[in-house]
Amino acid sequence: MPRVADGDSAAFRLLVDRHADRLLGFAQRMLGDRATAEDVVQDTYLSLWRKAGDWTPQARVSTWLYRVARNAALDRLRRLKPTVDPEDVTLIDSGPAPDRGLHDAATADKVRTALDALPERQRAAIVLVHYEGLSGADASAALDISVEALESLLARGRRTLRQALADQRAELLGEVR
Incomplete structure (x- = not known):
């Protein structure tokens, strides 16, 4: 980070290469849209370039990047919320490949739908810990909350x-019977 703060583009490229895929996955799960997630990741790296000098060694670089990406994603969600009809939102399928079977795809879709319905802070916590594999300490630091x-x-x-998945299952079983 000190090298990035000094304008070292090679150090910046190294950080981008190291973290881009995971940040994109995180942002996509937060937003449900790949194009918007790519914009968030780009904004995150722009912040990194501009504010690298503000980073302190007490925070891991990845934690700092997740926090910036989370804030950028929440800003996008707040801007989109009043104008987006939830019925019109198309989710990007990042689930299993089609050859894994219809059951797996349907289950992944149900989990994704239930995850998208969570409040923003709960969704961010679940995504950071369960999808991104961050430790409790790192996830809490990224969210700027206590463990x-x-x-x-x-x-x-x-x-x-x-509960949401149980409700969906009950609905399905009710329809089948």
């Missing part, structure tokens, strides 16, 4: 997901 608050968000998010 206890993260655990609370995770517990509420998991409970809501379980």
